[in-house]
Amino acid sequence: MCGIVGAVAERNVQGILLEGLKRLEYRGYDSAGMVVLSEDARLNRQRAAGKVAALQDKLDAAPLVGQLGIAHTRWATHGRPNEQNAHPHQSGESLAVVHNGIIENHEALKAELEGQGYVFTSDTDTEVVAHLLAREFNRSQDLLTALQTAVATLDGAYALAVMHKAQPDIIVGARKGSPLVVGVGVEEAFLASDPLALLQVTDRFIYLHEGDVARLTKGGTIAIYDAAGELQERPVQVFEHGDGAASKDGYRHFMLKEIYEQPQVIAATLEGRLTDRHVLVKSFGIEAEALFKQASQIHIIACGTSYHAGMVARYWLEKYAGVPTQVEVASEYRYRQVVVPEGTLFVTLSQSGETADTLAALRFARERGYIGSLAICNVPGSSLVRESDLTLMTQAGPEIGVASTKAFTTQLVALMLLTLSLGRMRGMDETCQARIVQALRTLPGMIGQVLALDSEIEALSMAFAEKHHALFLGRGAHFPIALEGALKLKEISYIHAEAYPAGELKHGPLALVDSEMPVISVAPNDELLEKLKSNLQEVRARGGELYVFADEQVRLEEAEGVRVLRLPHIDEALAPILYTLPLQLLSYHVAVLKGTDVDQPRNLAKSVTVE
Incomplete structure (x- = not known):
């Protein structure tokens, strides 16, 4: 799964497809390819492992000329x-398909x-789709009917773009669980998994609904059918946002x-x-189901912010999946005598996939008897991804x-997806699974509601500008969120900040509390709320x-020395994700007030590739 581009036009489409693939490179991928229907009705295909540049070299040597084509950047899940x-x-020399997603019954x-x-x-699940479509086309002699059948x-998730040499003026597409948009041009039409791929040719898009099937015909005719086969009128929307990841797009930092x-990257x-x-277990790779069934324990290894994510996951994995979980800092894990219980899965977390201590821990773990390794990472092709048995890309x-x-x-x-996948195999209550899945679907919108509180959080930040210390408190899965909030504040504002489980106040940190030590707490509506309220009274x-x-929904009123900012109610399972946002915004605004270099704080690097 990764990037799809398709075009049917009155001009050569190779350049359009290639530029589309380049615009999707930010998503990460490990191979690329393109097929174009020639004037003599032949499917001409070029594919290359590695970057789009490798495909471009092949196209420079042997161009593909035609007015109809599809292209793809792939992130390997099968093969x-x-x-x-x-x-x-x-399928043979007649039909070609590109596919994002996972076919569970392949x-x-x-x-x-x-x-x-x-x-x-090939070793892919996608080739099943190609032959299945060819079989149905042989029966119906119509590409749209073949796709609908x-x-x-x-079963599973897919976005598809398909062409057949017997119908040289048509591309068809379908989506279920993976995005697909139709680009509306002038007497030409396009398909893509992301509008950014097509901004060089159009800014008008039709966003296909779940279950939709689309037929794009030369001349720009577009027909869209719902899952029941009924012709639908979907609105054309103008894309109004920039697409430069290396541009601030009007933001200050x-x-x-x-x-x-x-909201977008979580979606x-x-x-x-x-x-x-439920979660599609094969999102983690073709061998994930077999490996997860063996997993009776989890070791999570990470550094910095990723370590805090692992700490949250420990609460989730033990509560919802019933899997004993241990979380360790990579730089410490490598230098002690590790006891690995039978049936333990080794999980690494890294934004860059090149974090030196995490990579070294993975290599150290290979000889320690783990059943396998899973990397949760943001950079395809990174060392951590290449060297792990399973991977899940975060799409940030x-x-x-x-x-x-x-x-x-x-x-x-991603860690909640892992929790639900393991829980499903260990008898997790199906109603609970479905509830969390539905909450995940609403999460991007909930985060948008929190971002709407930005101006209120900015006002709160003024109380911190002249402070030298801060204390963050949380209970349960929100203790790691407090740790992350403290880390953000110290990273970019240079204010000394610490975080503690709220119940530990009386065991030492309470000695630090006075009117010059602001105390920040997160108070979700969970089973620890009443105990947290008692801890907050200790501070006051x-x-x-x-x-x-x-x-x-929490009954907690503002008073002298107590400021309360209310967040929308969310399912308890996902509250740690939501409560991260105001702490990020608070740290940002404090740093701006203090005049620090927000994006490049002193002494720190984005990817720590040395020990």
């Missing part, structure tokens, strides 16, 4: 990242198709831009990985600011100034 497994995939379909004489030449047999990108991290009631896109924001929250989303009794981010 190694090589030319043989790269998209587009074909093994059964493959066996059926092999029994009917179809020959497979074929998708009814597919990259960090602020990346904070505001979180991208969820794309194609959920059904209505390039993160320029040194202080991680969107990479952290997308890691948390010592003259501490309290700043509380509280669920809108």
Whole structure:
């Protein structure tokens, strides 16, 4: 799964397709390919492992000329990242397809198709789709009908673009669980997994609904059918946003831009990985199901912000999946005698995939008897990804600011997907699974509501500008969120900040509390709320100034020395993700007031590639 581009026009489409692939490179991928229908009705295909530049070299040597074509950048889920497994995939010399997503029932379909004489030449689930479409086309002699019939047999998630040499004026596409948009041109039409791929040719798009099938015809005619086969009128929308990841796009700093990108990147991290009631386990790779079934314990290894994400995941994995979990700092893990219980899965977290201590820990772990390794990462092709057995990409896109924001929250989303996947295999209550899945679907919108509180958080930040110390408090899964809030404040504002479990106040930190030590707490509406309220009273009794981010349903009133900012109510399971946002914004605004270099704080690097 990764990037799709398709075009049907009155001009040569090779340049359009190639530029589209380049614009999708930010998503990460491991191979690229293109197929164009020539004037003599032949499918001409070029594929290459590696970057789009490698494909371009092939196209420079042997251009593809034609007015109809599809192209793809692939991130491997089934089969190694090589030319043989790269998209587009074909059935014979007649039909070509590109595909994002995972076909869960591909093994059964493959066996059926092999029994009917179809020959497979790749290790991918996508080739099943190609042969299935070819079979249905042979029966109907119509590409749209073939696609509508074929998708009814597919389980899982997909976005598809398909062409057939017998219908040289048509591209068809379909989506379920993975995004697909139609670009509206002047007497030409386009398909893409992301509008950014097509901004060089159009700014007008039709966003396909779940289950939609689209037919694009030369001359620019577009027809869209819903899952029931009924012709639909979908609105054309003008794309009004910039697409430069290396541009601030009007924001004062990259960090602020990346904070505001979180609704989009979290939605991208969820794309194609959920059904209505559960997580698609094969999102983690073709071997994930077998490996997860063996996993009786988890070791999570990470550094910095990623370590805090792992700490949150420990609460989730033990509560919802019933899997004992240990979380360690990579630089410490490597230098002690590690006891690895039987059936332990080794999980690494890294934004860059090149963090030296985390990489060294992975290599150290290979000889320690783990059943396998999983990397949750933001950079395809990175060392951590290449060297792990399973991977899940967070889809955060390039993160320029040194202080991680969107990479952290997308890691948390990925870790919840891991929790639900393991829980499903260990008898997790199906109603609970479905509830959290539905909450995940609403999460991007909830984050948007928190971002709307930005001006209120900016006003709160003024109380911190002249302070030298701050204390963050949380309970349960929100203790790691307090740690992350303290880290953000110290990273970019240079204010000394610490975080503690709220119940530990009386065991030492309470000695630090006075009117010059602001105390920040998160107060979701969970089973620890009443105990947290008692802890906050301890702070007020010592003259501490309290700043509380509280669920809108929590009965906690403002008073002298107590400021309360209310957040929208969210499912308890996902509250740690939501409560990260106000702490990020608070740190940002404090740093701006103090005049520090927000995006490049002193002494720090974005990717720590040395020990």
